Amino acid sequence: GTYWYHSHVGAQRTNGAYGALIIKNKKKVIDDVIDDAANTLVLQEWYESSTNQVPVSILINGAGRVGPTQNKGEDEAISNHLKGNGSSFHQTKNKHFNPENFTTNYTVFHVKQPGKSYRFRVIGAISQNFPLRVSIDDHKFTAIAMDSLNIEPVPDLTYLWLAAGERYDIVVKTKA
Numbered sequence: 001g002t003y004w005y006h007s008h009v010g011a012q013r014t015n016g017a018y019g020a021l022i023i024k025n026k027k028k029v030i031d032d033v034i035d036d037a038a039n040t041l042v043l044q045e046w047y048e049s050s051t052n053q054v055p056v057s058i059l060i061n062g063a064g065r066v067g068p069t070q071n072k073g074e075d076e077a078i079s080n081h082l083k084g085n086g087s088s089f090h091q092t093k094n095k096h097f098n099p100e101n102f103t104t105n106y107t108v109f110h111v112k113q114p115g116k117s118y119r120f121r122v123i124g125a126i127s128q129n130f131p132l133r134v135s136i137d138d139h140k141f142t143a144i145a146m147d148s149l150n151i152e153p154v155p156d157l158t159y160l161w162l163a164a165g166e167r168y169d170i171v172v173k174t175k176a
Contacts, residue, residue, distance in 0.1 A: 001148030115176035
C-alpha cells in the first residue's frame, strides 16, 4: 500500500520532515501494469514562514516555484480562510522571485515503454485544509486504491481532489 510518515513536532512536517513509505504485495496485484515505487508524487503546499499560513507555492517531491507576486493576508483573514469562511488577500511583491532563474527541477517520470500502463502513487502531505486538484496533461487515468486500500477501479478520470493525508494509487496508460 501507499503510506507516508511525518513529524508531529512543531512545524517540522511543514518544513519537510516527511516521506513516502511504499509496501508492495508479494504477488502482482494488476496484470499488465508497470509498478515502480519511484513513480510516487508527494504534494505539499509551501509557506514563507511558520507564522504566515498563506501558501506561496505547491511542492512536488520537495520542488516548487514562486511567481513575481504572492498572496498576503492578515491573521484574521487567514483564520477565516482556513475555517472555510472565505477571505480576502492582497498581492505583494515576492522577494523569493528571481526572473533570471525561473525554473523548477520537478521530478521527471521516465516512460520506458510507451503505450503501457503505469501505476503512480499520489500522497497529500498537505499541512492545512488546502485540497489540491491533481491532473495529468492530455491523459485520463484510473483510481485503483485510496488510503492504502484497494478500491473498485474508477476509470476515465481527468482529475482528482487530494486532501491532507490522503493517498491515491492511479493507473495511467501512456501514449504510444
